[in-house]
Amino acid sequence: EDKVVQSPLSLVVHEGDTVTLNCSYEVTNFRSLLWYKQEKKAPTFLFMLTSSGIEKKSGRLSSILDKKELFSILNITATQTGDSAVYLCAVSLMNYGGSQGNLIFGKGTKLSVKP
Amino acid sequence: EAGVAQSPRYKIIEKRQSVAFWCNPISGHATLYWYQQILGQGPKLLIQFQNNGVVDDSQLPKDRFSAERLKGVDSTLKIQPAKLEDSAVYLCASSLGFNTGELFFGEGSRLTVL
Numbered sequence: 001e002d003k004v005v006q007s008p009l010s011l012v013v014h015e016g017d018t019v020t021l022n023c024s025y026e027v028t029n030f031r032s033l034l035w036y037k038q039e040k041k042a043p044t045f046l047f048m049l050t051s052s053g054i055e056k057k058s059g060r061l062s063s064i065l066d067k068k069e070l071f072s073i074l075n076i077t078a079t080q081t082g083d084s085a086v087y088l089c090a091v092s093l094m095n096y097g098g099s100q101g102n103l104i105f106g107k108g109t110k111l112s113v114k115p
Numbered sequence: 116e117a118g119v120a121q122s123p124r125y126k127i128i129e130k131r132q133s134v135a136f137w138c139n140p141i142s143g144h145a146t147l148y149w150y151q152q153i154l155g156q157g158p159k160l161l162i163q164f165q166n167n168g169v170v171d172d173s174q175l176p177k178d179r180f181s182a183e184r185l186k187g188v189d190s191t192l193k194i195q196p197a198k199l200e201d202s203a204v205y206l207c208a209s210s211l212g213f214n215t216g217e218l219f220f221g222e223g224s225r226l227t228v229l
């Protein structure tokens with residue numbers, strides 16, 4: 001059965017801290033890995049990773065994928081209270097023929113950043 | 116650019132009643148998804164459309180759930196009859212094409228079944 005496991009499930013830090021969120025996966029027909037940020041509303045897209053070892057960066061957020069060890073990390077440096085959210089990891093599967101199939105989501109990591 | 120629109124935002128019904136949710140994807144997005152997100156869980160795919168055809172409905176409880184996208188644009192998801200365990204947020208998402216990874220989500224429809 002395809003699965004995506006995130007850790008920790010929740011995390012409380014203080015402003016200015018650096019955090020690392022983990023995502024491991026066991027799926028057939030891996031296509032890509034995506035990170036989303038979910039506040040009280042809709043998940044918003046952060047990164048899509050398809051190749052191992054290539055870091056993607058956006059401001060204070062960065063992410064990298066290891067396709068050999070089947071995991072990804074999301075780093076947030078100099079955290080701010082506005083970073084408080086649930087961070088979802090999802091793996092996109094490949095359909096027969098190479099097109100994109102379903103997204104399998106993890107349960108998410110709830111990050112709380114205290115002033 | 117307008118985002119994915121969903122309605123209603125909230126719905127409270129009693130078990131065995133029926134409910135329908137509506138979604139209008141981003142203009143030009145061919146692929147539309149319905150996800151169910153139970154509290155404390157990640158979203159789970161219910162059904163995926165490519166234009167007006169169903170690509171994947173393997174996790175849709177077909178005895179009570181149905182969905183359609185007749186003209187390849189907006190979509191409705193219906194639950195009839197509802198059960199207590201259907202209480203969840205129903206998220207609609209769209210993407211530009213079949214091979215793009217980035218999904219754009221609507222704000223969701225929160226269903227409470229009493």
